[in-house]
Amino acid sequence: MKLRILGCSGGIGANLRTTAMLLDDDVLIDAGTGVGELTLDEMVGIDHVFVTHSHLDHICSIPFLVDTVGYLRSTPLTVYATRETANALRTHVFNDYIWPDFTRLPRPEAPYLQFREIGRDQTVTLAGRRITVLPADHLVPAVGYWLDSGAASLVFSGDTGPNDALWEIVNNIGNLRYLIIETAFCNRDYAIAICSRHLCPSLLAAEIGKLRLPAEIFITHLKPGDRMLTMSEVVAALPAYQPKMLEHGQVFEF
Ligand SMILES: [Zn+2]
Ligand SMILES: [Zn+2]
Numbered sequence: 001m002k003l004r005i006l007g008c009s010g011g012i013g014a015n016l017r018t019t020a021m022l023l024d025d026d027v028l029i030d031a032g033t034g035v036g037e038l039t040l041d042e043m044v045g046i047d048h049v050f051v052t053h054s055h056l057d058h059i060c061s062i063p064f065l066v067d068t069v070g071y072l073r074s075t076p077l078t079v080y081a082t083r084e085t086a087n088a089l090r091t092h093v094f095n096d097y098i099w100p101d102f103t104r105l106p107r108p109e110a111p112y113l114q115f116r117e118i119g120r121d122q123t124v125t126l127a128g129r130r131i132t133v134l135p136a137d138h139l140v141p142a143v144g145y146w147l148d149s150g151a152a153s154l155v156f157s158g159d160t161g162p163n164d165a166l167w168e169i170v171n172n173i174g175n176l177r178y179l180i181i182e183t184a185f186c187n188r189d190y191a192i193a194i195c196s197r198h199l200c201p202s203l204l205a206a207e208i209g210k211l212r213l214p215a216e217i218f219i220t221h222l223k224p225g226d227r228m229l230t231m232s233e234v235v236a237a238l239p240a241y242q243p244k245m246l247e248h249g250q251v252f253e254f
Contacts, residue, residue: 001252001253002023002024002251005247005248005251006035007020008221008248009248010184013224017036019221022046023129023147026046027049027050028050031059031060034248040072043068044069047078051080052136053143053158053159054081055139066112067099082118082120082133085140088140121169130148131145133145134158134170136157136158137161138198142159144166148175149254152175154178154179154180155181157181159197163207170211177215179215181208181220182199183220183222183230184196184199186200187200198221201236202233204238205237215241218246219234219243220246
Protein backbone atom coordinates (compact mmCIF):
# COMPACT_ATOMS: atom_id res chain seq x y z
CA MET A 1 0.00 0.00 0.00
CA LYS A 2 1.12 3.51 -0.75
CA LEU A 3 -0.51 6.44 1.05
CA ARG A 4 0.16 9.95 -0.27
CA ILE A 5 -0.80 12.89 1.92
CA LEU A 6 -2.66 15.40 -0.24
CA GLY A 7 -3.81 17.60 2.62
CA CYS A 8 -3.37 17.49 6.39
CA SER A 9 -3.97 21.01 7.68
CA GLY A 10 -6.63 22.31 10.00
CA GLY A 11 -7.11 25.24 7.62
CA ILE A 12 -6.28 26.69 4.23
CA GLY A 13 -3.61 29.00 2.84
CA ALA A 14 -0.64 28.82 0.48
CA ASN A 15 0.67 25.22 0.60
CA LEU A 16 -2.00 24.29 3.14
CA ARG A 17 -4.80 21.90 2.26
CA THR A 18 -7.41 20.17 4.39
CA THR A 19 -7.58 16.44 4.99
CA ALA A 20 -7.28 14.13 1.99
CA MET A 21 -5.07 11.09 1.44
CA LEU A 22 -4.60 9.02 -1.70
CA LEU A 23 -4.26 5.26 -1.17
CA ASP A 24 -2.50 3.72 -4.16
CA ASP A 25 -4.13 5.20 -7.26
CA ASP A 26 -7.79 4.53 -6.69
CA VAL A 27 -8.86 5.24 -3.10
CA LEU A 28 -9.25 8.51 -1.20
CA ILE A 29 -9.36 8.65 2.57
CA ASP A 30 -11.34 11.87 3.14
CA ALA A 31 -11.76 14.45 0.42
CA GLY A 32 -10.91 17.89 1.76
CA THR A 33 -9.23 20.58 -0.29
CA GLY A 34 -6.16 18.33 -0.69
CA VAL A 35 -7.91 16.66 -3.63
CA GLY A 36 -6.99 19.82 -5.57
CA GLU A 37 -3.41 18.44 -5.71
CA LEU A 38 -4.47 15.74 -8.17
CA THR A 39 -4.28 15.93 -11.95
CA LEU A 40 -7.36 15.24 -14.04
CA ASP A 41 -6.06 11.76 -14.93
CA GLU A 42 -5.41 11.01 -11.27
CA MET A 43 -8.94 12.12 -10.36
CA VAL A 44 -10.49 9.99 -13.10
CA GLY A 45 -8.71 6.97 -11.59
CA ILE A 46 -10.37 7.30 -8.18
CA ASP A 47 -13.06 4.67 -7.64
CA HIS A 48 -13.58 4.83 -3.86
CA VAL A 49 -13.75 7.55 -1.21
CA PHE A 50 -13.79 6.62 2.49
CA VAL A 51 -15.16 9.52 4.53
CA THR A 52 -14.50 9.97 8.25
CA HIS A 53 -17.36 12.40 8.92
CA SER A 54 -19.51 15.09 7.36
CA HIS A 55 -17.54 18.22 8.30
CA LEU A 56 -16.70 20.39 5.32
CA ASP A 57 -12.91 20.21 5.67
CA HIS A 58 -13.15 16.45 4.98
CA ILE A 59 -15.81 16.30 2.24
CA CYS A 60 -15.72 19.58 0.32
CA SER A 61 -13.99 18.14 -2.76
CA ILE A 62 -16.47 15.29 -3.34
CA PRO A 63 -18.98 17.55 -5.16
CA PHE A 64 -16.29 19.01 -7.44
CA LEU A 65 -14.65 15.61 -8.00
CA VAL A 66 -17.83 13.93 -9.28
CA ASP A 67 -18.73 16.93 -11.41
CA THR A 68 -15.21 17.09 -12.91
CA VAL A 69 -14.72 13.41 -13.73
CA GLY A 70 -18.21 11.86 -13.82
CA TYR A 71 -18.60 12.02 -17.60
CA LEU A 72 -15.09 10.61 -18.07
CA ARG A 73 -15.82 7.47 -16.02
CA SER A 74 -17.83 4.35 -16.83
CA THR A 75 -18.78 3.52 -13.22
CA PRO A 76 -20.03 5.65 -10.32
CA LEU A 77 -17.64 7.00 -7.73
CA THR A 78 -18.38 5.04 -4.54
CA VAL A 79 -18.43 7.00 -1.27
CA TYR A 80 -18.15 4.84 1.85
CA ALA A 81 -19.59 6.48 4.94
CA THR A 82 -21.62 5.65 8.02
CA ARG A 83 -25.38 5.94 7.65
CA GLU A 84 -25.37 9.23 9.58
CA THR A 85 -22.62 10.74 7.43
CA ALA A 86 -24.16 9.53 4.17
CA ASN A 87 -27.52 10.98 5.20
CA ALA A 88 -25.87 14.30 6.07
CA LEU A 89 -24.26 14.44 2.62
CA ARG A 90 -27.52 13.52 0.88
CA THR A 91 -29.56 16.03 2.88
CA HIS A 92 -27.20 18.96 3.09
CA VAL A 93 -24.90 18.76 0.04
CA PHE A 94 -26.32 16.63 -2.80
CA ASN A 95 -29.78 18.12 -2.38
CA ASP A 96 -30.10 20.04 -5.68
CA TYR A 97 -29.68 23.33 -3.78
CA ILE A 98 -26.05 23.23 -2.68
CA TRP A 99 -25.08 20.78 -5.45
CA PRO A 100 -26.90 18.52 -7.91
CA ASP A 101 -27.97 15.10 -6.66
CA PHE A 102 -25.40 13.05 -8.54
CA THR A 103 -26.79 9.84 -7.02
CA ARG A 104 -29.59 10.31 -9.63
CA LEU A 105 -27.73 12.25 -12.32
CA PRO A 106 -27.10 12.28 -15.18
CA ARG A 107 -29.52 9.31 -15.23
CA PRO A 108 -30.94 7.45 -12.21
CA GLU A 109 -29.84 4.08 -13.63
CA ALA A 110 -26.28 5.34 -14.33
CA PRO A 111 -25.40 7.98 -11.72
CA TYR A 112 -21.98 9.57 -11.18
CA LEU A 113 -22.04 8.88 -7.42
CA GLN A 114 -23.21 6.11 -5.11
CA PHE A 115 -23.05 5.68 -1.35
CA ARG A 116 -22.06 2.48 0.46
CA GLU A 117 -22.93 2.54 4.13
CA ILE A 118 -20.31 1.18 6.49
CA GLY A 119 -20.44 0.56 10.21
CA ARG A 120 -18.06 0.41 13.13
CA ASP A 121 -15.57 -2.49 13.03
CA GLN A 122 -16.52 -3.29 9.44
CA THR A 123 -13.69 -4.17 7.06
CA VAL A 124 -13.83 -3.43 3.34
CA THR A 125 -11.29 -5.41 1.32
CA LEU A 126 -10.27 -3.91 -2.02
CA ALA A 127 -7.80 -6.00 -4.04
CA GLY A 128 -6.28 -7.43 -0.86
CA ARG A 129 -6.13 -4.08 0.92
CA ARG A 130 -8.04 -4.14 4.19
CA ILE A 131 -9.72 -0.91 5.28
CA THR A 132 -11.39 -1.17 8.70
CA VAL A 133 -13.69 1.37 10.35
CA LEU A 134 -12.44 2.63 13.72
CA PRO A 135 -14.41 4.50 16.40
CA ALA A 136 -14.01 8.25 16.85
CA ASP A 137 -15.65 10.67 19.27
CA HIS A 138 -16.38 13.99 17.58
CA LEU A 139 -19.13 16.63 17.45
CA VAL A 140 -20.90 14.68 14.70
CA PRO A 141 -20.87 10.91 14.10
CA ALA A 142 -17.30 10.16 13.01
CA VAL A 143 -14.89 7.30 12.38
CA GLY A 144 -11.22 6.69 11.78
CA TYR A 145 -9.65 4.09 9.51
CA TRP A 146 -7.15 1.23 9.90
CA LEU A 147 -5.31 0.43 6.67
CA ASP A 148 -3.70 -3.02 6.63
CA SER A 149 -1.56 -4.17 3.70
CA GLY A 150 -0.89 -7.53 5.34
CA ALA A 151 2.75 -6.56 5.90
CA ALA A 152 2.02 -3.52 8.08
CA SER A 153 -0.76 -1.24 9.28
CA LEU A 154 -1.41 2.48 9.40
CA VAL A 155 -4.06 3.91 11.72
CA PHE A 156 -5.71 7.28 11.03
CA SER A 157 -7.68 8.66 13.98
CA GLY A 158 -9.89 11.03 11.99
CA ASP A 159 -11.20 13.99 13.97
CA THR A 160 -11.64 12.87 17.56
CA GLY A 161 -11.46 13.85 21.17
CA PRO A 162 -10.41 11.40 23.88
CA ASN A 163 -11.32 7.96 22.58
CA ASP A 164 -10.85 4.87 24.80
CA ALA A 165 -12.58 2.62 22.27
CA LEU A 166 -9.90 3.38 19.67
CA TRP A 167 -7.06 2.07 21.82
CA GLU A 168 -8.86 -1.18 22.63
CA ILE A 169 -8.64 -1.96 18.91
CA VAL A 170 -5.28 -0.37 18.11
CA ASN A 171 -3.56 -2.26 20.94
CA ASN A 172 -4.44 -5.50 19.15
CA ILE A 173 -2.96 -4.53 15.76
CA GLY A 174 0.11 -6.76 15.73
CA ASN A 175 1.61 -5.22 12.59
CA LEU A 176 1.04 -1.57 13.58
CA ARG A 177 3.68 0.71 12.07
CA TYR A 178 2.20 4.21 11.66
CA LEU A 179 -0.28 6.26 13.68
CA ILE A 180 -1.65 9.46 12.18
CA ILE A 181 -3.53 11.30 14.91
CA GLU A 182 -5.06 14.71 15.09
CA THR A 183 -4.06 17.52 17.41
CA ALA A 184 -6.21 20.38 16.22
CA PHE A 185 -5.47 22.85 19.02
CA CYS A 186 -2.60 24.05 21.20
CA ASN A 187 -2.80 23.71 24.98
CA ARG A 188 -4.04 27.30 25.35
CA ASP A 189 -7.22 26.15 23.61
CA TYR A 190 -7.80 23.13 25.87
CA ALA A 191 -11.39 24.23 26.60
CA ILE A 192 -12.12 24.61 22.88
CA ALA A 193 -10.62 21.19 22.19
CA ILE A 194 -12.87 19.63 24.83
CA CYS A 195 -16.10 21.21 23.60
CA SER A 196 -15.32 20.68 19.90
CA ARG A 197 -14.21 17.04 20.50
CA HIS A 198 -10.69 17.52 19.20
CA LEU A 199 -7.31 16.98 20.88
CA CYS A 200 -4.68 19.40 22.18
CA PRO A 201 -1.16 18.26 23.19
CA SER A 202 -2.04 17.50 26.83
CA LEU A 203 -5.07 15.48 25.72
CA LEU A 204 -2.95 13.76 23.06
CA ALA A 205 -0.39 12.75 25.68
CA ALA A 206 -3.16 11.14 27.77
CA GLU A 207 -4.38 9.28 24.68
CA ILE A 208 -0.91 8.04 23.70
CA GLY A 209 -0.54 6.89 27.30
CA LYS A 210 -3.15 4.25 26.42
CA LEU A 211 -1.10 2.95 23.46
CA ARG A 212 0.68 -0.31 24.34
CA LEU A 213 2.49 -0.89 21.04
CA PRO A 214 5.39 0.87 19.35
CA ALA A 215 4.40 3.11 16.45
CA GLU A 216 5.70 6.06 14.46
CA ILE A 217 3.43 8.96 15.33
CA PHE A 218 2.46 11.73 12.91
CA ILE A 219 0.35 14.72 13.91
CA THR A 220 -2.36 16.08 11.63
CA HIS A 221 -5.08 18.78 11.54
CA LEU A 222 -2.92 21.52 13.12
CA LYS A 223 -4.43 25.01 13.03
CA PRO A 224 -2.24 27.04 10.62
CA GLY A 225 -1.60 29.95 12.98
CA ASP A 226 -0.59 27.72 15.90
CA ARG A 227 1.08 24.77 14.20
CA MET A 228 4.65 25.45 15.37
CA LEU A 229 3.47 26.14 18.93
CA THR A 230 1.26 23.05 18.93
CA MET A 231 4.04 20.82 17.55
CA SER A 232 6.50 22.09 20.17
CA GLU A 233 3.96 21.23 22.87
CA VAL A 234 3.37 17.80 21.31
CA VAL A 235 7.10 17.02 21.19
CA ALA A 236 7.54 18.18 24.80
CA ALA A 237 4.59 16.06 25.94
CA LEU A 238 5.73 12.86 24.20
CA PRO A 239 9.55 12.76 24.29
CA ALA A 240 9.71 8.96 24.08
CA TYR A 241 7.86 8.85 20.75
CA GLN A 242 9.52 11.70 18.82
CA PRO A 243 6.23 12.54 17.07
CA LYS A 244 6.49 14.35 13.74
CA MET A 245 4.24 16.77 11.94
CA LEU A 246 2.41 15.11 9.06
CA GLU A 247 3.60 16.81 5.89
CA HIS A 248 1.73 17.66 2.75
CA GLY A 249 3.17 15.45 -0.04
CA GLN A 250 4.52 12.83 2.37
CA VAL A 251 4.27 9.22 1.15
CA PHE A 252 3.96 6.12 3.36
CA GLU A 253 4.72 2.71 1.89
CA PHE A 254 3.78 -0.30 3.95
ZN1 LIG B 1 -14.56 17.55 12.20
ZN1 LIG C 1 -11.62 18.35 10.52
